[in-house]
Amino acid sequence: MSVGTLSEEVLNRLSKMLDNGTCGWRQLAKAVSEQPKFHCSESELTSCSLQVLSAAGSPGRTLLARLADRSCSLDFLLHCLKKVEHQEAVQYLTGCSSSLFPGSVSGLHITHQPQSQAASEGDSLFLECKAEANPPAQYEWYHNMAPMPQHKTRSLKIPCVTTAHRGKYRCKVFNLYHEMWSDTATVTIATDKVALLIGNMNYVYHTQLCAPIADVHELTNLLRQMDFKVVSLLDLNYQEMHSAVTEFLLLLDKGVYGLLYFAGHGYENYGNSFMVPIDAPASYTSEHCLCVQNILTRMQEKKTGLNVFLLDMCRKRNPNDDVIVQPGLLKVTANIVFGYATCVDAEAYEVQREDVSNGIFINFLKRRVCEDEKVTVMLDKVAEDMGRCVITRGRQALELRSNLSERRSLTDQIQTSECSASFSARNLQWSVAHVLPTSRYLQFDCGVTVQLGFAAEFSNIMVIYTRMLEKPKEIVSCSAQLTDFPMDVDVDLKKSNQETLLEAGSLLLIKEDLPSPEDPSLYTRIRSLQRLRVRHWLLFS
Numbered sequence: 001m002s003v004g005t006l007s008e009e010v011l012n013r014l015s016k017m018l019d020n021g022t023c024g025w026r027q028l029a030k031a032v033s034e035q036p037k038f039h040c041s042e043s044e045l046t047s048c049s050l051q052v053l054s055a056a057g058s059p060g061r062t063l064l065a066r067l068a069d070r071s072c073s074l075d076f077l078l079h080c081l082k083k084v085e086h087q088e089a090v091q092y093l094t095g096c097s098s099s100l101f102p103g104s105v106s107g108l109h110i111t112h113q114p115q116s117q118a119a120s121e122g123d124s125l126f127l128e129c130k131a132e133a134n135p136p137a138q139y140e141w142y143h144n145m146a147p148m149p150q151h152k153t154r155s156l157k158i159p160c161v162t163t164a165h166r167g168k169y170r171c172k173v174f175n176l177y178h179e180m181w182s183d184t185a186t187v188t189i190a191t192d193k194v195a196l197l198i199g200n201m202n203y204v205y206h207t208q209l210c211a212p213i214a215d216v217h218e219l220t221n222l223l224r225q226m227d228f229k230v231v232s233l234l235d236l237n238y239q240e241m242h243s244a245v246t247e248f249l250l251l252l253d254k255g256v257y258g259l260l261y262f263a264g265h266g267y268e269n270y271g272n273s274f275m276v277p278i279d280a281p282a283s284y285t286s287e288h289c290l291c292v293q294n295i296l297t298r299m300q301e302k303k304t305g306l307n308v309f310l311l312d313m314c315r316k317r318n319p320n321d322d323v324i325v326q327p328g329l330l331k332v333t334a335n336i337v338f339g340y341a342t343c344v345d346a347e348a349y350e351v352q353r354e355d356v357s358n359g360i361f362i363n364f365l366k367r368r369v370c371e372d373e374k375v376t377v378m379l380d381k382v383a384e385d386m387g388r389c390v391i392t393r394g395r396q397a398l399e400l401r402s403n404l405s406e407r408r409s410l411t412d413q414i415q416t417s418e419c420s421a422s423f424s425a426r427n428l429q430w431s432v433a434h435v436l437p438t439s440r441y442l443q444f445d446c447g448v449t450v451q452l453g454f455a456a457e458f459s460n461i462m463v464i465y466t467r468m469l470e471k472p473k474e475i476v477s478c479s480a481q482l483t484d485f486p487m488d489v490d491v492d493l494k495k496s497n498q499e500t501l502l503e504a505g506s507l508l509l510i511k512e513d514l515p516s517p518e519d520p521s522l523y524t525r526i527r528s529l530q531r532l533r534v535r536h537w538l539l540f541s
Helices: 008-018 025-032 042-053 059-069 074-083 087-095 212-225 238-250 292-300 360-365 375-387 421-434
Strands: 107-112 125-128 130-134 138-143 155-158 167-174 179-181 185-188 193-199 229-234 257-263 266-269 272-275 306-312 336-340 399-402 440-443 449-458 461-470 521-526
Touching (some): 008 059, 025 074, 042 059, 074 087, 107 179, 125 185, 193 212, 212 229, 212 257, 229 238, 229 449, 238 292, 257 292, 272 292, 272 306, 292 306, 306 360, 336 375, 360 375
Parallel strands (some): 193 257, 257 306, 306 336
Antiparallel strands (some): 107 130, 138 167, 167 179, 167 185, 266 272, 336 399, 440 449, 449 461
């Protein structure tokens, strides 16, 4: 359709818009000159400008008449109005297209929306947006609302994705008369997030610690809020720490975010960090401990998307250990983050209090760990917070070591709507390791009904409670207690069958799956579940 098909009403309205000194007919005349046949000579421009001398004259109307005489299309007119950024005229022509263009079948309709998807690093990414339009549609892709100049077709293809490509994608579809935006497609790169948290407190031959129980508990809850699969363990010996790391590695896979947190005794020799198990001898060496750098090497073999180590331990040199451990060759993956609670050759402290409280490192980390920031940025803020604290200033300072090149955050979302086989396998493996026995309801011949319930405090610590549900009126006093514990069940008999969690040795309140405080119950805390190898029967008295 040409300008000549426009009605007088429309032409007059456009003319008034173009009779503007700053953005009007002169700018339009210059823009249409990109096609030689619409070029206006100096005399023609002068003729247009002289129209102002007439009461009914309009320079804009005269220019439109010349364009109509030269068969200028409406498409080209709209193109030039956009070029000179005459928004009022563009909106008028676009918004009223159905009435302005009699018999026109112009339109725009998106027929296929881009779909959200999960991708692993190195995979190819393909998004597509299809539209039916007249005139034909044009496409512009946007990533996190920023234009992608290299992608102006209906298909967006990225052959090798990294975490920089995660986020929200939209496609702007437009022609000369219409503009539409596609639905948002969210692309996630993290395929899963797994964390192993170990807190060693009750050392056999070394100073016992207080904070790890609260630190592991606090960090467990925070990481679970960010959809981490968390394995939290207390008081592991050498063999148990090895087994825990092995099980942790089985949960890792390509693109998975892996996080290891350790609170306990430790040391650093020749650039290698060592975690000390609770059964380490008085003069321990690397032979009795776990080397963190060796664990990193094994994590890299899984092609993980992010490797984070948070080491809440001392980094003093061990005078008993002169062996230079040679970890496996590390790969250049640019996805490694080490957050040390203290500096090289320095100690990490915990504040001695009567109540259960966090150590210094976790006390600051818990305020920042859930922030949607690059991991290194988040840890930098933790370091700044610690530096402003009077207690830690000059004594303990967080040290950050990292080669993380892209923005990866612990809050990165994982796509779970279409679970892969590996994701389902990790879910199953993690669930089996954390499944609790089903609550039982036991009825005795005397008419008493007892509930036997279970609740997890950590992955290897469980609380068993007994609760009286029904008792005949003729029975004055009655209680249900657990007795005759097998030798391999780690329970403090003096603290079994207690009326409160605190008396049972559970220093941290457990709200899930426990009866209300008004219901009389007896609590027994079972530790070191990782050492149980056979099924046991519980006896009552």
